[in-house]
Amino acid sequence: MTDVPVREVSMTPVEQFLHLLANPNIALLLLSLGGTAIIIELYSPGGYVAGIFGVIALLLGFYALGVLEANYAGLGLIGLAFALFLFEALTPSIGVFALGGVIAFVLGASMLFDSSFLRASWAVILTVALALGAFFAFAIGAAIKERRRQPLTGREGLVGQIGEVRERLDPEGIVLVAGERWTATTSCAPLEPGTRVRVLAVEQMRLVVEPVNTTAAIGEVAEEHAR
Secondary structure, three states, X not given: OOOOOOOOOOOOHHHHHHHHHOOHHHHHHHHHHHHHHHHHHHHOOOOOHHHHHHHXXXXXXXXXXXXXXXXXXXXXXXXXXXXXXXXHHHOOOXXXXXXXXXXXXXXXXXXXXXXXXXOOOHHHHHHHHHHHHHHHHHHHHHHHHHHHOOOOOOHHHHOOOEEEEEEOEOOEEEEEEOOEEEEEEEOOOOEOOOOEEEEXXXXXXXXXXXXXXXXXXHHHHHHHHHO
């Protein structure tokens, strides 16, 4: 039996790819990228690119976890980390949720693999955790805040704009706002031409205005018109 020749058999490209996936660092990166892409798709649906990439990355990551016999407690902590990162983006917590997400991610990644010789690198774990925390705290948070800002175009963008009465409001007349003439009405009639007014609401194609120097609270008047 000692004369039996030894022949090396090279892995096929598919086997090489699957072997690459069975790496704790690669598995952790796939889970992180997949989770981030899915959250981006849920937040801003319609493009599908982020969602498709996220699903593929997660499936490859779960394959790697199956090969490496991952610890479900560690996987649960990583899921908790993503939930905390999302809360940080949605709420003004001054970094509390982001910090909790970083801690949960580091703990989960360190527990993810039971084998003492198959563990993700600490450099990878810390880099990915900090990058995710910063991304959700600043990039996604800024995008959500921008989306919540008052519109600057269209009819909704007229609310809060300052204009001028062109035809006497008693209580209805014409005002000039943002370079356009609008039919307007006011509860502070009469208002003479030349009076500066602020837009409180847009009702169909008619503006609800008040004089700029009015002492009435704008919010209360707006609620009154809404009722």
